[in-house]
Amino acid sequence: MTDTEIHKGLAGVVVDTTEISSVNQETNSLLYRGYPVQELAAKCSFEQVAYLIWHGELPSDEELGAFEAVERGQRELRPEIRELIEQTPVSGHPMDVLRTAVSRLGSLETRFPDDEQSDYEKAVRLFAQLPAIVAYDQRHRHGMDPIPAREDLDYASNFLWMTFGELPDPVVIDAFGQSLVLYAEHSFNASTFTARVVASTLSDLHSGVVAAIGALKGPLHGGANEAVMATFAEIGSASRVEVWLDDALASKKKIMGFGHRVYKNGDSRVPTMKAALDALVEHYNRPDVLELYTALEQAMGERKNIKPNLDYPSGPAYHLMGFDTPTFTPLFAAARVTGWTAHFIEQQAHNSLIRPLSVYTGTPQRAV
Numbered sequence: 001m002t003d004t005e006i007h008k009g010l011a012g013v014v015v016d017t018t019e020i021s022s023v024n025q026e027t028n029s030l031l032y033r034g035y036p037v038q039e040l041a042a043k044c045s046f047e048q049v050a051y052l053i054w055h056g057e058l059p060s061d062e063e064l065g066a067f068e069a070v071e072r073g074q075r076e077l078r079p080e081i082r083e084l085i086e087q088t089p090v091s092g093h094p095m096d097v098l099r100t101a102v103s104r105l106g107s108l109e110t111r112f113p114d115d116e117q118s119d120y121e122k123a124v125r126l127f128a129q130l131p132a133i134v135a136y137d138q139r140h141r142h143g144m145d146p147i148p149a150r151e152d153l154d155y156a157s158n159f160l161w162m163t164f165g166e167l168p169d170p171v172v173i174d175a176f177g178q179s180l181v182l183y184a185e186h187s188f189n190a191s192t193f194t195a196r197v198v199a200s201t202l203s204d205l206h207s208g209v210v211a212a213i214g215a216l217k218g219p220l221h222g223g224a225n226e227a228v229m230a231t232f233a234e235i236g237s238a239s240r241v242e243v244w245l246d247d248a249l250a251s252k253k254k255i256m257g258f259g260h261r262v263y264k265n266g267d268s269r270v271p272t273m274k275a276a277l278d279a280l281v282e283h284y285n286r287p288d289v290l291e292l293y294t295a296l297e298q299a300m301g302e303r304k305n306i307k308p309n310l311d312y313p314s315g316p317a318y319h320l321m322g323f324d325t326p327t328f329t330p331l332f333a334a335a336r337v338t339g340w341t342a343h344f345i346e347q348q349a350h351n352s353l354i355r356p357l358s359v360y361t362g363t364p365q366r367a368v
């Protein structure tokens with residue numbers, strides 16, 4: 001059957017089933033393997049959630065211990081990757097560094113056996129190594145040496161340790177851990193769908209992740225958390241919000257961190273991330289950040305009735321934690337590698353080549 005109705009951007013099109021997560025716009029909910037994401041963020045470590053996303057169940061204490069041992073044992077930055085970061089001009093975007101590093105890591109893996117177990121092991125290796133890449137890349141851009149990973153720390157604490165060389169207050173570690181849980185998985189979003197397209201050709205897992213990183217980089221998707229901070233910097237202070245916004249909307253600009261393809265009444269993850277941002281604002285005593293945040297949210301509501309998405313609170317939260325703005329989207333990628341790889345494996349387990357149709361609107365047939 002040929003359906004000639006065009007679904008631009010695949011909006012509203014259901015292309016497959018998934019057991020990994022469900023995004024429900026009617027109930028404004030997000031479930032990972034059946035668990036509400038808000039509960040997972042409040043009660044579980046990122047490692048527990050990563051395990052859940054891959055295996056379908058939360059780990060027992062024993063399973064978690066074994067999983068953590070494997071992850072902690074593979075955190076160290078490989079010399080090839082360290083060199084790659086050092087050779088990249090500091091003017092390069094960290095998402096380019098990450099994409100190239102994952103591609104290089106893929107070339108260091110053996111292709112066979114090319115089965116589900118080996119893909120899972122590769123996914124865990126990526127999960128373990130992405131923080132070292134992201135952390136060292138930020139340090140390198142600021143002329144600093146890498147900091148070795150610490151096996152005695154959990155994932156979130158070690159990530160912060162490798163980036164800053166010190167452990168922040170538990171409020172900060174908790175906010176960071178929650179952001180990772182919230183970013184980990186979101187069904188058939190653009191980058192995950194990209195990974196599934198790559199999987200559907202029976203390509204390898206690293207190729208899927210490289211492609212997904214490319215899709216995430218754009219400001220309509222993951223790049224928005226970085227763009228939110230650029231917007232805040234451009235606006236400057238809460239008192240300038242209305243003038244800035246009217247001007248931006250008059251020139252038909254998209255306001256970064258607002259709107260969503262699925263959620264039209266607000267992103268299910270925002271209240272949890274906003275609470276984490278509130279805690280950071282108090283911890284760092286930065287009411288100015290909250291004032292600007294609130295003023296822009298309110299003005300967008302009044303003028304367009306469009307609500308914030310997860311990138312809106314996470315941008316300023318990462319800023320307050322001390323990450324530089326170009327590092328924000330790589331942080332998203334480090335969390336989402338769990339979802340991408342789970343979807344890659346699911347796609348190949350029930351595969352059908354993803355290949356939609358198009359309607360040709362070019363020059364009609366003619367002779368050469």
Ligand SMILES: CC(=O)SCCNC(=O)CCNC(=O)[C@H](O)C(C)(C)COP(=O)(O)OP(=O)(O)OC[C@H]1O[C@@H](n2cnc3c(N)ncnc32)[C@H](O)[C@@H]1OP(=O)(O)O
Pocket residue numbers: 009219220221222224253254255256257258259260261262304306309310311
């Ligand atoms: C974690 C994530 O990846 S969440 C997404 C992060 N991305 C962003 O924050 C970028 C800014 N937001 C956007 O560009 C959009 O809201 C998207 C791409 C996320 C979703 O887009 P779509 O589902 O295609 O919505 P669509 O573009 O059809 O928007 C409907 C209307 O709202 C407007 N609109 C939607 N988002 C915004 C926005 N952020 N700023 C201004 N106007 C907006 C559109 O211009 C459109 O108006 P129109 O009907 O007058 O043309």
Ligand SMILES: O=C([O-])CC(=O)C(=O)O
Pocket residue numbers: 183185186188189190221260261262309310
């Ligand atoms: O689902 C989407 O379209 C984008 C998003 O929020 C995500 O990937 O987290």
